[in-house]
Amino acid sequence: MSNELAPLSDPGLPAHVHRKADTDPVAEKRAEQQVAVLFGISAFGTLLFIYSYLFIDTKSFVFIPVMGNTNAHQLGLGMGLAIALLGIGFGAVHWAKTLMSDTEVIAERHEMRSEDSDRDAFVVSVKERAEVAGLGRRSLIKRTLGLSVGLVGISPILLLGDLGPMPGKSLEETSWRKGTRLVTDPGDRPIKPADLEVGAVAQVLPELRPGQKRTLNDIAKDAVLLVRLRTEEFQLDAERLSWTYQGIIAFSKICSHMGCAVALYEQTTKHLLCPCHQSTFDVTRAAKVIFGPSARPLPQLAITVDAEGFLVAQQPFNEAVGPSYWERS
Amino acid sequence: MSARERVTGTVANYVDERTGSAKWLKKNLNKVFPDHWSFMLGEIALYSFVILLLSGTFLTFWFDPSMEHVVYKGSYQPLKDVEMSAAYASALNISFDVRGGLLMRQIHHWAALIFMASIVVHLLRVFFTGAFRKPREFNWILGIGLLTLGIVEGFLGYSLPDDLLSGTGVRIAHAIIQAIPVVGTYLSFFAFGGAFPSEIFIPRIYVVHILLIPGIMLALITVHLMLVWYQKHTQYPGPGRTEKNVVGYPLMPVYMAKAGGFFFIVFGVTALLGATASINPLWLYGPYTPGQVTAGSQPDWYMGWLDGLVRMAPPWETYAFGYTVSWNILLPGLILPGIIFTGMALYPFIESWITGDKREHHILDRPRNVPNRTALGAMSLTFMIVALINGGNDLLATHFDLSINQIMWGTRIGIIVLPPLAFVITKRICLSLQRADRELVLHGRETGRLVMLPHGEFVEVHEELTPEKKWLLTQHEQAAPIELELVDQAGVRNPKSFRAKLQARFSAANAEAVAKPTAQELKQLENEHH
Ligand code: HEM
Ligand code: FES
Numbered sequence: 013m014s015n016e017l018a019p020l021s022d023p024g025l026p027a028h029v030h031r032k033a034d035t036d037p038v039a040e041k042r043a044e045q046q047v048a049v050l051f052g053i054s055a056f057g058t059l060l061f062i063y064s065y066l067f068i069d070t071k072s073f074v075f076i077p078v079m080g081n082t083n084a085h086q087l088g089l090g091m092g093l094a095i096a097l098l099g100i101g102f103g104a105v106h107w108a109k110t111l112m113s114d115t116e117v118i119a120e121r122h123e124m125r126s127e128d129s130d131r132d133a134f135v136v137s138v139k140e141r142a143e144v145a146g147l148g149r150r151s152l153i154k155r156t157l158g159l160s161v162g163l164v165g166i167s168p169i170l171l172l173g174d175l176g177p178m179p180g181k182s183l184e185e186t187s188w189r190k191g192t193r194l195v196t197d198p199g200d201r202p203i204k205p206a207d208l209e210v211g212a213v214a215q216v217l218p219e220l221r222p223g224q225k226r227t228l229n230d231i232a233k234d235a236v237l238l239v240r241l242r243t244e245e246f247q248l249d250a251e252r253l254s255w256t257y258q259g260i261i262a263f264s265k266i267c268s269h270m271g272c273a274v275a276l277y278e279q280t281t282k283h284l285l286c287p288c289h290q291s292t293f294d295v296t297r298a299a300k301v302i303f304g305p306s307a308r309p310l311p312q313l314a315i316t317v318d319a320e321g322f323l324v325a326q327q328p329f330n331e332a333v334g335p336s337y338w339e340r341s
Numbered sequence: 342m343s344a345r346e347r348v349t350g351t352v353a354n355y356v357d358e359r360t361g362s363a364k365w366l367k368k369n370l371n372k373v374f375p376d377h378w379s380f381m382l383g384e385i386a387l388y389s390f391v392i393l394l395l396s397g398t399f400l401t402f403w404f405d406p407s408m409e410h411v412v413y414k415g416s417y418q419p420l421k422d423v424e425m426s427a428a429y430a431s432a433l434n435i436s437f438d439v440r441g442g443l444l445m446r447q448i449h450h451w452a453a454l455i456f457m458a459s460i461v462v463h464l465l466r467v468f469f470t471g472a473f474r475k476p477r478e479f480n481w482i483l484g485i486g487l488l489t490l491g492i493v494e495g496f497l498g499y500s501l502p503d504d505l506l507s508g509t510g511v512r513i514a515h516a517i518i519q520a521i522p523v524v525g526t527y528l529s530f531f532a533f534g535g536a537f538p539s540e541i542f543i544p545r546i547y548v549v550h551i552l553l554i555p556g557i558m559l560a561l562i563t564v565h566l567m568l569v570w571y572q573k574h575t576q577y578p579g580p581g582r583t584e585k586n587v588v589g590y591p592l593m594p595v596y597m598a599k600a601g602g603f604f605f606i607v608f609g610v611t612a613l614l615g616a617t618a619s620i621n622p623l624w625l626y627g628p629y630t631p632g633q634v635t636a637g638s639q640p641d642w643y644m645g646w647l648d649g650l651v652r653m654a655p656p657w658e659t660y661a662f663g664y665t666v667s668w669n670i671l672l673p674g675l676i677l678p679g680i681i682f683t684g685m686a687l688y689p690f691i692e693s694w695i696t697g698d699k700r701e702h703h704i705l706d707r708p709r710n711v712p713n714r715t716a717l718g719a720m721s722l723t724f725m726i727v728a729l730i731n732g733g734n735d736l737l738a739t740h741f742d743l744s745i746n747q748i749m750w751g752t753r754i755g756i757i758v759l760p761p762l763a764f765v766i767t768k769r770i771c772l773s774l775q776r777a778d779r780e781l782v783l784h785g786r787e788t789g790r791l792v793m794l795p796h797g798e799f800v801e802v803h804e805e806l807t808p809e810k811k812w813l814l815t816q817h818e819q820a821a822p823i824e825l826e827l828v829d830q831a832g833v834r835n836p837k838s839f840r841a842k843l844q845a846r847f848s849a850a851n852a853e854a855v856a857k858p859t860a861q862e863l864k865q866l867e868n869e870h871h
Binding site: 022024086089094097098100101102103105123172175177229232233265266271275276286289306334335337340 | 371372373416437438440441443444447448476509512513515516517519520521522523524525526527529530531532533534535536537538539540572573580581583584585586587588589590591594595598599601602603604605606607608609610612613615616617629630631632633634635636638648651652653654655656657658660663664665666667669670673701703734735745746749808809811812815816857858859860862863
C-alpha cells in the first residue's frame with residue numbers, strides 16, 4: 013500500500029470571488045426584483061389553478077399543437093400547478109444564488125471511530141451489565157428463553173396459513189370435459205365447423221352449465237383458440253390428427269411460457285405468436301415452439317362434433333395448461 | 342427589541358426549556374454541505390418520494406381496490422356498460438370524473454418514473470466516485486434496498502388499476518412465483534388466495550403498495566439521511582479539500598433555500614409532465630381478462646431489463662423424477678437478478694478486500710483514476726442496457742423494420758460479448774485519460790499558438806496549469822498492488838495461499854495505472870524552464 017505523498021502541495025482554498033450583486037447595488041436591486049417577479053409568477057399560477065378547478069368544465073377540450081385534442085380542465089389545473097411550483101422553486105434558488113452569502117466555509121471532520129478509551133469503557137460496562145443479568149451463569153434460563161422466543165416466533169407465520177388454499181390438483185384441471193361444447197367468446201354461442209372458414213381463427217370457451225357463472229379464474233385456464241387449416245397442411249401424427257376436425261385444430265390460448273394470452277395468428281406462416289415474450293408456435297406441427305423462451309408446445313384440445321353438429325371436446329386436456337410449475341409432470 | 346423578535350424569543354424559550362433543542366440546532370444550522378450538481382440526484386429521489394406520498398394519498402380517496410364485478414356507468418363513453426372490476430372502474434372515475442384526478446394519476450406515475458431514474462443515476466454517481474467506501478458501506482446497502490423496494494413498489498402500483506396491461510404484468514409475476522422449485526405453487530396460492538387471477542389479489546397488494554412498502558421506505562430513507570448528516574457529505578477533490586475537512590455552504594440559509602427551492606422545481610417539473618404528457622392511458626386498454634392481451638405490452642422502464650432478460654432466455658426446462666424446473670423463467674426472472682443485486686450490495690466489501698484498503702475516504706475519486714471500478718461499472722451498465730433494449734424488441738422491430746428474430750439473436754449474443762468489451766474499452770479510456778492528465782501537469786495546456794524558435798523550428802506554446810488545477814490532477818493516491826505472502830514469517834507455507842493469490846491477482850490488475858508525475862519530475866522540468 014502506498015501512502016506516498018502527493019508530488020505537489022495543496023495550494024489551499026482559492027480566494028473568494030465576489031459576485032456582481034455583492035458589490036454593485038444596482039445589480040443587487042435587480043436580483044431582488046427578479047426574485048420578486050418569480051414569486052409573482054407563482055401566485056399567477058395558483059390563480060390559474062383555482063380558475064381551472066372552478067370554471068373550466070371537466071369535459072371541455074382544446075386543440076394544442078403537438079399534443080392534439082387535450083382536456084382543457086386537466087391542462088389548466090396542471091399548468092397552473094406547475095407554474096405555481098416552478099415560480100417558488102426558481103425564485104428561492106435565484107435568491108440563494110445571487111443574494112445570500114456564497115462564501116465557502118470549512119468544517120472539520122472527525123474519524124467515525126470512537127476514542128479507544130470510550131470503546132474500552134463500553135466493553136467494560138457491557139460486561140458489567142451482563143454480569144448483573146447473570147445470563148452467563150444461568151444457562152437454564154438462557155435455554156428456556158431461547159426456546160420460548162423461538163416458538164412464539166412461529167405463531168405469526170402460522171397465522172398466515174389461511175392466506176390461500178392448498179393447490180392440490182387444481183392446476184391440472186380445466187372446465188373441459190368429454191362432450192363440452194365450444195362456445196364463442198364473446199357471445200357464448202355454440203359453433204359448427206361451417207362457421208369457421210379456412211384460414212380463420214376464433215377464441216372459444218367451454219359452454220356453461222345452466223346456472224353456472226364464468227369467472228376470470230375459469231377463463232385463465234379454459235380459453236382455447238381454434239384455427240382452421242386445410243387438412244393436408246397438418247404435419248401431425250395419427251393421434252394428434254384424430255384430435256382435429258375437418259382441418260379445425262384447438263389449442264389452449266394460455267401461453268405455456270408465463271401464461272399470457274397467445275393472441276396473434278399469422279395466416280401466411282400459420283404461426284401463433286405470444287405478444288409477451290414472442291414465443292412462436294407452429295400450428296401445423298401441433299404448436300411446436302419454433303422461437304422464443306417457451307419450452308413446451310401449447311396443449312392441444314381434442315375436438316369433434318356432437319349429434320347436432322356442434323363442435324365439442326373429445327376429452328379433457330391431457331396435460332396442465334399454462335406456465336410450468338414444480339409438480340407438473 | 343421589536344415585537345416580532347420578542348414573540349420569536351418567547352416561543353424559542355418555551356420549546357428549548359422543554360427539549361433542550363437550542364444547543365443541537367445552534368451546532369447544526371452551521372452544518373456544511375458541499376455543493377455539486379451530482380449531489381442533487383439523491384435529492385431528486387427524495388423529493389419525488391415526497392411527491393409520491395402526496396399524490397398517492399390523493400388517489401386513495403377515490404381508488405377502490407376491489408375486484409368485485411361492476412358495470413361501468415361513468416362518463417367515458419367507449420367503455421359504457423362494460424363489465425369490469427371495481428378497481429378499474431374507480432381508476433376510470435379518477436381519470437374522467439374527479440376534478441384534477443387525471444392530473445394526479447399522471448403526476449403519481451411520472452413521479453414514480455423520475456423516482457426510479459434518479460435512484461439509478463444517484464447510485465451510478467456513488468459507484469463511479471467511490472462514495473460507498475468506508476465509512477459509507479451501510480448507506481450503500483440501504484440504497485440498494487431502496488432501489489429494490491422501489492422496483493417492487495412501482496410494479497405493484499401499476500398493477501393496481503386492473504387494466505388489461507397491468508393484469509398481464511401480474512400474470513407474469515405470478516408465473517415467476519409459481520416457477521420457484523418445491524414451494525412455488527404453494528407461494529403463488531398463498532399470495533393470490535388461490536389460483537390466478539383470484540378476487541383478492543388487488544386488495545392485498547393495495548395494502549402493500551400504500552402502507553407496507555412506503556412505510557419501510559420512509560424508515561430506510563430516514564436512516565439513510567441521518568447517516569449522511571452524521572458522517573458528513575463526501576466532497577470532490579480540489580484545492581483546500583482534504584480527508585479531514587468539508588468545504589461548502591452552511592445549512593442555514595443558503596443550503597436550505599437551494600434545497601427547498603429545488604423541491605419546488607422537481608415538483609413543478611413533475612406537474613408539468615403530468616399536465617402535458619399522457620402516461621398510462623389505461624382507458625385505452627380495457628378491463629383485464631386472462632383470455633386477452635394488448636399487443637406490444639411493455640412494463641415501466643425499471644422493469645424493462647427484467648422483461649428483456651426473460652424474452653431472450655433460452656427455452657430450457659428440465660423434467661426429472663416427475664418434477665419440472667423452468668430454467669427459462671428462473672434464470673432470467675430470479676437467479677440473474679439475485680446475483681446482480683447481491684453483487685451490487687456486496688461490492689464495497691469486495692473492493693476493499695481487493696485493495697486491502699481499510700481507511701476512511703471522504704474525498705471522491707475521479708473515475709479515471711480507478712480504471713477497474715469504472716470499467717466494471719461500464720460493463721454492468723452495458724449488460725443492463727442490452728437487456729433493456731431486448732425488453733422493447735417488439736417496438737424496435739416495428740420502428741426499425743427488423744425482425745424479432747434478428748433482435749433476439751443480436752441481444753443474446755450482445756449480452757455475452759458486449760459487457761466484457763465495454764470493460765476493456767473503458768479501462769483503456771481511463772488509462773489514456775490518466776496519461777493526458779500527466780501530460781497536462783508536466784507540459785501544460787496546448788494553446789494552439791505556434792512560435793518560431795531562433796533556429797527556425799516551430800513549436801507550440803504550452804501554457805502552464807494553475808497550481809489549483811495541477812493539484813486536482815495529482816492529488817489522488819496510486820495504490821501499489823498487495824504483495825503476495827506465500828510463506829509467513831516462520832517460513833511455513835501460508836495455508837490461505839489460494840485466497841492470497843487471488844487477492845494479489847485482482848490487486849495487481851487494480852493497481853494498473855499511468856504513473857502520475859513525481860515530485861522529482863516536476864522539479865526537473867522546472868529547472869529546465871528557468
Ligand atoms: C415509492 C413510492 C411509490 C411508487 C414508485 C408508486 C408507483 C405507482 C404507480 C406506477 C402507479 C400506477 C399509476 C397509474 O398509472 O395509474 C401507482 C398507483 C397508485 N398508487 Fe402509488 N407509488 C408509490 C407510493 C404510493 C403511496 C405512498 C400511495 C398512497 C399513500 C400510493 C397510492 C397509489 C394508488 C391509490 C394508486 C392507484 C391509482 C390509480 O391507478 O388510479 N402510491 N403507484
Ligand atoms: S408468456 Fe407467452 S411468451 Fe412469455
